[in-house]
Amino acid sequence: MKASTSRSTIKLEVTRYRPSVDSEPHDQSYEIPCTDDMVVLDALNYIKDRVDGTLSFRWSCHMGVCGSCGVMVNGQPKLSCAIFLRDYKREPIHIEPLTNFPIIRDLVTDITDFMTKLKAVKPWIIRKKEKPLSEGEYRQSAEELERYHQFSGCINCMLCYSACPVYGLHPGFLGPAAAALAYRYNLDSRDQGNDERQPAIASQEGIWECTFVGECTVVCPKDVDPAAALQRSKVATAQSLLGSFILPRASGKSATEGSS
Amino acid sequence: MRATWWLRNPRYFLFMVREFSSVFVAAFLVLFLLQIRGLRAGAEVYQEYLERLHEPGWIAFHAVAFLFAMYHSLTWFDLTSKIQVVRLGRTVVNRRIVAGLNILAWLVVSGGIFLYWTRG
Amino acid sequence: MDQIQHDIILVGGGAAGLRAAIAALEETPRLSVALVSKVYPMRSHTVSAEGGSAAVVRDYDSLELHARDTVKGSDFLADQDAVEAFVAEAPGEIVQIEHWGCPWSRDPDGRVSVRAFGGMSVKRTVYASDKTGFHMLHALFQTSLKYDQLTRDDEFFVTSLLGEDGACRGVVAWDIRGGRFICLVARTVILCTGGAGRIFPFTTNGAIKTGDGMALAYRAGVPLKDMEFVQYHPTGLPGTGILITEASRGEGGYLLNAKGDRFMSEYAPNKKELAARDVISRAIVDEMQAGRTFDGPYGNYVHLDLRHLGEAAINKKLPFVRELTRNYVGLDPVVDPIPVRPVVHYMMGGVHTDMSGSTPLSGLYAAGEVACVTINGANRLGSNSLTECLVFGARAGAAAARYAAEASQPRTESLLQLAAQEERRVREKFLERKGGKERIVDLREEMHRVMESGAGIYRNETDLKETCRVLRDLREKFDHLASIDKEQVFNTELTAVLELDFMIDVAETVAQSALRRHESRGSHARTDYKERDDSRHPNHFLVTHTPEGPRFDDLPVCITRFQPEKRSY
Numbered sequence: 023m024k025a026s027t028s029r030s031t032i033k034l035e036v037t038r039y040r041p042s043v044d045s046e047p048h049d050q051s052y053e054i055p056c057t058d059d060m061v062v063l064d065a066l067n068y069i070k071d072r073v074d075g076t077l078s079f080r081w082s083c084h085m086g087v088c089g090s091c092g093v094m095v096n097g098q099p100k101l102s103c104a105i106f107l108r109d110y111k112r113e114p115i116h117i118e119p120l121t122n123f124p125i126i127r128d129l130v131t132d133i134t135d136f137m138t139k140l141k142a143v144k145p146w147i148i149r150k151k152e153k154p155l156s157e158g159e160y161r162q163s164a165e166e167l168e169r170y171h172q173f174s175g176c177i178n179c180m181l182c183y184s185a186c187p188v189y190g191l192h193p194g195f196l197g198p199a200a201a202a203l204a205y206r207y208n209l210d211s212r213d214q215g216n217d218e219r220q221p222a223i224a225s226q227e228g229i230w231e232c233t234f235v236g237e238c239t240v241v242c243p244k245d246v247d248p249a250a251a252l253q254r255s256k257v258a259t260a261q262s263l264l265g266s267f268i269l270p271r272a273s274g275k276s277a278t279e280g281s282s
Numbered sequence: 283m284r285a286t287w288w289l290r291n292p293r294y295f296l297f298m299v300r301e302f303s304s305v306f307v308a309a310f311l312v313l314f315l316l317q318i319r320g321l322r323a324g325a326e327v328y329q330e331y332l333e334r335l336h337e338p339g340w341i342a343f344h345a346v347a348f349l350f351a352m353y354h355s356l357t358w359f360d361l362t363s364k365i366q367v368v369r370l371g372r373t374v375v376n377r378r379i380v381a382g383l384n385i386l387a388w389l390v391v392s393g394g395i396f397l398y399w400t401r402g
Numbered sequence: 403m404d405q406i407q408h409d410i411i412l413v414g415g416g417a418a419g420l421r422a423a424i425a426a427l428e429e430t431p432r433l434s435v436a437l438v439s440k441v442y443p444m445r446s447h448t449v450s451a452e453g454g455s456a457a458v459v460r461d462y463d464s465l466e467l468h469a470r471d472t473v474k475g476s477d478f479l480a481d482q483d484a485v486e487a488f489v490a491e492a493p494g495e496i497v498q499i500e501h502w503g504c505p506w507s508r509d510p511d512g513r514v515s516v517r518a519f520g521g522m523s524v525k526r527t528v529y530a531s532d533k534t535g536f537h538m539l540h541a542l543f544q545t546s547l548k549y550d551q552l553t554r555d556d557e558f559f560v561t562s563l564l565g566e567d568g569a570c571r572g573v574v575a576w577d578i579r580g581g582r583f584i585c586l587v588a589r590t591v592i593l594c595t596g597g598a599g600r601i602f603p604f605t606t607n608g609a610i611k612t613g614d615g616m617a618l619a620y621r622a623g624v625p626l627k628d629m630e631f632v633q634y635h636p637t638g639l640p641g642t643g644i645l646i647t648e649a650s651r652g653e654g655g656y657l658l659n660a661k662g663d664r665f666m667s668e669y670a671p672n673k674k675e676l677a678a679r680d681v682i683s684r685a686i687v688d689e690m691q692a693g694r695t696f697d698g699p700y701g702n703y704v705h706l707d708l709r710h711l712g713e714a715a716i717n718k719k720l721p722f723v724r725e726l727t728r729n730y731v732g733l734d735p736v737v738d739p740i741p742v743r744p745v746v747h748y749m750m751g752g753v754h755t756d757m758s759g760s761t762p763l764s765g766l767y768a769a770g771e772v773a774c775v776t777i778n779g780a781n782r783l784g785s786n787s788l789t790e791c792l793v794f795g796a797r798a799g800a801a802a803a804r805y806a807a808e809a810s811q812p813r814t815e816s817l818l819q820l821a822a823q824e825e826r827r828v829r830e831k832f833l834e835r836k837g838g839k840e841r842i843v844d845l846r847e848e849m850h851r852v853m854e855s856g857a858g859i860y861r862n863e864t865d866l867k868e869t870c871r872v873l874r875d876l877r878e879k880f881d882h883l884a885s886i887d888k889e890q891v892f893n894t895e896l897t898a899v900l901e902l903d904f905m906i907d908v909a910e911t912v913a914q915s916a917l918r919r920h921e922s923r924g925s926h927a928r929t930d931y932k933e934r935d936d937s938r939h940p941n942h943f944l945v946t947h948t949p950e951g952p953r954f955d956d957l958p959v960c961i962t963r964f965q966p967e968k969r970s971y
Contacts, residue, residue, distance in 0.1 A: 040889045059641060071843035075895040076887040080441075082608035085644045085726060087536055088445045097290065104729060122283075126579060127892040137442075137556075145544040147503040159500040161512030165372055167505060174505050174537065178444050187294060190283040203544070210503060234361060235297045253365040 032056040032107055033114035034065060036077065039125050047125060050074075051114060056107050062117065063091055063102040066129075079129035086243060089179035093129050094118040099181035099241050120184040122193075133180055139196055140178070142222040143204035148215025166211040173206035173251050175244045182238035182248050194227040198238035198248030201229055205251040208258070220259070229255045300357050303350035310347045359384045403825060404584050405818050408553070409433040409806045411573055411588040413560050413615060415443030417535070417791035418770025418798075419594030420542035421495075422759075425799030426592075427549050430807055438555040438575055438586060440610065440897065443543045447596050447608045448791065451535025452647035452722060454517060454527035455788035457492035463524050465489045470964055472786060475521040475678045476750075476779025477924035478966040479628070479940050479959055484757050484775045486962065488786075488793050495792035496528055504541040505530050507719075517719075518652040519785045521678040521971070527785040532647050532722040538788060558584065559897050560614065562824045563591060563622045563766065564817050570622065570766035571812040574824040578897065581890025583828075585821035589809040590765045590802045593619060593753060594795065597771035600901075601909040602746040602858075603850035606638055606645040615772035617904035619753040620911065624763045625944035627774040627957070629908075630915035631750035631925050633782055634683035634859055638745025640700035644726055646742055648784040650708055651675040653719050657682070658705040658739065659694040665704075670971035677971035680781040680925040683744035687859050698741060705739035712736075744859060748787060750778040750925065751915070754944055754957075759798025765809065769798035776942070779959075780924020832899050838882030842898055845876055845883075849902075849909055857913050862929045866917040873910045880906060911945045914952050918943060936966050 031053050039047035054068050063081055070077050079102070081091040086104040093102050096116050107115070123131035153160065182198035189195045204223050207213050223229055232252045239249040288294040320331040334340060363381035367374060410426050412419045415437050423437050437443065458468050468489040473480050496514065500506055506514040507529055519527040530537035546552055557578040564572040564587070572587040598613025599605035620626055636657070637646040651657070657675050659665045669685040670677035677685075686704055689695050695702040708716055708723070713736045716724055720735075727735050752774035759767040759775075770791045777790060856869025880903065887895040921935035922928050940959040945952045 041891050042889055070894070070898075072841075075842070075898075076889065078892045078894045080445075082441060082445055082610045083447065083450050084608065084642060085450060086729070087533070087722075088447075088449045088608060090441065090445045127889070130892045132579075133442075140544075141547045144548070146548050147501065147545075153501065155494055155497050155501065159497050159506075159514055162506075162508050163512050164508055164510065166512075167508050168374075171505055174540070175533075176540075177449075177536070178442075187283065187287055190287065207503070210505075212501070212503065233297075233301075235294065236361075236364075237291070237293055237297075240293060247364075250364050253361075254367070257365060 030055060032065065034069070035114040035116045036066075036069070036129070037118040037125075038077070038128055040076070040127060047119075049116075058106075058108045060107050061103050062093070062095055062100070062105050062107060062115070065107060066102060066117070077129075078127050087177055089177035092120050092179045092181050092184065094121060094184065099184040101179060101181070101243050104243060120180055122184050122186070122190040123180070131180075135193065136178070136180060136183060136197065136200065139200040140203065143196070143200050144215060144219050144222070145203045145207055147207065147210065147213050148218055149212075150214050160212045162211055169211075170206045170209035173202045173209065173246060176202055176206075176246045176248075177244055179243065181241045181243060185237040185241040187235055187237070188231055188233055192227070192231060195231040196222065196228045198252065199246075201232070201255060202246055202248040202251035205255050208255075223255060224259045229259065232256075300354060303354040306347040306350035307354055310344070310351065355388065356385065359388065403818065403821055404582075405814060405821070406436070406584060406586050407812070407814065408436040408586065408588045410435045410590050410592065410802050411586055412437045412592045412594060413439070413573060413618070414446070414594035414596060414770070414772070415439035415441070415543070415554070416446030416448040416594060416596055416770060417538055417542060417788060418772075418795035419443070419446070419592070420539070420546050421792050421795030422592050422594060422767075422769055422799030422802070423546055423552055424542070424549065425796040426803040426806075427551055429800040429803035431551065433803055433806060434551055434553070436553045436555055436586065436588070437546075438558045438560060438573065440557060440559045440578065440614070442556045443546070443554070444540060445610070446539060447611050448535045448539040448788070450606065450608060450645060451538075451788055452532045452645060453519060453649035453652065454529030454534045454785045455496065455538065455792070456519065456522060456527050456783070456785040457496045457789055458489060458526055459493055459496060459514065459528060460516060460524070460526065463526050466963075467523060468492070468526060471522050472777060472783055473779070473964045474969055475781055475783035475786075476777070477680075477781055477934065477969055478961075478964070479631075479779030479923060479942070480777050481775065481960040482962040482964060483960045485777045487757055488775075488777045488790065491793045491796075492789045495789065495796065499538060499541055499792060502541050502545040505537050507531055517649055518676060519783070520648050520651065520676045520682070521673070521783040522676075522785070527649075527652065529649065532649050532720045535788060555584075555586070559900060560618060561828055561900060563618050564820055565622060565763070566813060566816060566820075569764040569809075571817055574821045576828065576896070576900075578892055581893065583821065583825040585818050587812045587814055587817050589806040589812065590767065592759070592798050592802050593766070593768040593772050594770045594798075595772045597749040597752070598905065598908045599746050599749070601849060601905045601912065602632070602853050603847070604638070604643045604854065605746040606635055606643055607746070612901035612905050613749075613908035614901065614904050615768065616749075616752055616911075617907040619761065619763070619766065619768065620907055620947045622763060622766070623947060624761050624766060625754045625946040625955070626751060626911050627754040627942050627944050628751035628776055628779070628915075629749075629911040629945055630919050630943065631778075631780050632746060632857065632912060633679055633748040633750060633925050634744040635747035636679055636682040636686055636744050637706050637740075637742035638747075639726070639730055640698050640703050640741055640743050642730055643745045644730055645745070645747070646706060646723055646726065646740060647720070648679070650706055650720055650723055653715065654711055656707045656710075657686075657742075658707050659689050660696050660704075661694055663694075665689050665694070673971035678781055679747075679784060680927075681971055683859055684927060686744050696741065701743060703741040703743040706742045707739040708735040709737065709739065748782055750774070750776065750780065750782055751912070755798075757797065758801035759794055760801060760805075765805065767798040767802045767805075769794040773798075780926060828900070832883075832886060832896055833888065833893075835883070835885055837885035839884055840879045840882045841884055842886075842895070842902055845879055846902055846905075848872065849876055849906060853909055853913070857909075857916050860927050860929050861916055863917065866913055869913045870910070870917060873906060873913060876906055877910075907947075911952060915943050915945055915954070918954055934969075940966060
């Protein structure tokens, strides 16, 4: 609640890139007034409103849930609306677009690749036979909900892709968020689409590309733990592969969480 | 991405150390296989091999390999606890407890083997 | 300019837009549907809704009771035929989105759980923890991905509607990424662009909620309805305006003034903290005026106290509240009361539609917060809006699909000419203009200032007239804006100007409508007309754009079963 200031101005170095004028991205310095309760996004908005209207970045909710405003702050992927200037003691603070994505302009990156991959894993409930609406909801116990709930918290903010060196080195890799969402549906007691998702998940560029650096989980602002989702998907895939040798036709929800 | 990407972030660095530790684990295993081959070649060859192991270079190698093997094993237990969900009834067991118990079991088994080796 | 043709164009990809898209494709699978939005659909503001979605899903409840609560909540300004349709279809929509994977919180028997909410006489708000909007939006968005006939134009900013022969036949959009205009032609258009909270300084609404759809319709000659009714949510964090869900009170939280009293027992002896939002927001302002609130750097505030709920319940049912409070005010609701104050949250008014989402302009539909059917009247009940997005999104989508099947092929040549005119207008007026001296931020802040001072929680003639005057001045100043960024690609200064242009229109309809309503009803509280006036009302104001300024018409409220009576909680 305090609006008191430990410092009255702050220096920022922000990546600028305007395709019509710049051949490549470069840094621009700004010094702006600041208060202790300002988040990085507030600083960017101050610049846009009062210093340089040409600075472009995405944002909307300002409460860490719409997932628009991810940027690199001093080399770490962060939601700019959820990280305070006061937490950065050293100046200038470096603000760059999320790494591992093509830059469209300034801090705006191209996430088309993720949108394609998201669709590829079929992130929707797949049923062999739909239950008519007249028969009401699917019953789901608290335990069944808890199994996948963590993985349903992904806000598609792309911080995990930015943190993932595997994605940086092999952009074909399915990546943490898409894999976590695929796993979320596989774990859902209402879903029967495991087999349909498998081609995208267990392909050459699917989960097996992951080397378990684990940084996706470290940077995730919503504690989704995509690294766990990826590793458990590997276990589940290996188990079902093994299972199909030993017990052909046997598959089910029980195997997908890892052998617990 | 630059070839030095893994120097950018301490966690990336530790990841690379872990990957690199496999080299030493593998090298130790190769030596171990050579040792077995030496055993088959007769007592004399084997004795020579054992003596060579007393050279400072080899001792240094084994010390480093041991540290890397320890690092690899400890991180392995830590990582598996992130993957393996252990449930007791309705509650999920905290992964640190799972990792801790795994490490404890590993120490007990190692200790047992060590005792058997030294006394037996 | 490129021209692309579809059967249906949806503008806006939040809950209402996605639900409408799916409904249209379920109604007529061969349709080509385009979802056009200035942001990726999962960024839409539905994502910030927290508390839940209301529907009758328990035996102890009844459709009549839900309807009665909604009508009473609306201060008898809701159209009761619409309310009855709404409550009847709500349970089916909850089941539908459950089948689509929404992770509803569950009871021990596996059914979706319900919680208490303000103005609801029984527990009927189903919820997904306290991230209900987030989960609903992502379930809808991810489900929408399975429809191959649905194309998306992400990050396209619609600047105007296209019409011919008195019917809406598409939109002109600025492709933000591509930096070019596109003419999108269709047999029918559905607006699902959400509300306009950003016309106020202090709002729970995200940056994108700038009333675009309301202004688009208004400029196309479509009347807006009930624009004077702006909902203040009682509990926003001071400074940021971040929403602290009503579910905090639904789960048992108290509101305390500076003396530590649960002051709501004075204002709403029966329902206390679970009275309707307008009642509680006014009560907090009354407490401020009586000097019984706390002083802070961002004005006065009261306390929302959750401590007695205990850590386990807070973690289970209100984890997001805890996360937000810890992150943004550095307090933990498990041990600290949360500072809160009323904050602009929702527009009851919007584009005038009937129960199928159809507007007076043939071929144009609207659903969600942008629309005004109206089930919300003078005050919306918490947790009715997410359900409204589902019910009326589905209705509008299906109705538009039927309309598209009958409608003739648009005349592409003449529409392309209109689109070219629109492109010239935007380019000349904004992109290529040589500078005046007015800054965007100054005009926006001026609008904010007068909207809060004149059209806030308490209103009166003098202040409203002043607000209207300043808004007219702003319109003039707007023509003297300083030159803006000339870059074509991702020019967010251009979109900011276009949004401000829309917002000034919407703000004016709010203030003008408020000036004309000589009574206090629901969220519209006039200090110079303190009582509800049932002799001249209930009626809606329709406000229509004319070259001479806004024109007002009365529209009687539809009353079926619930006669206006004194409203107390």
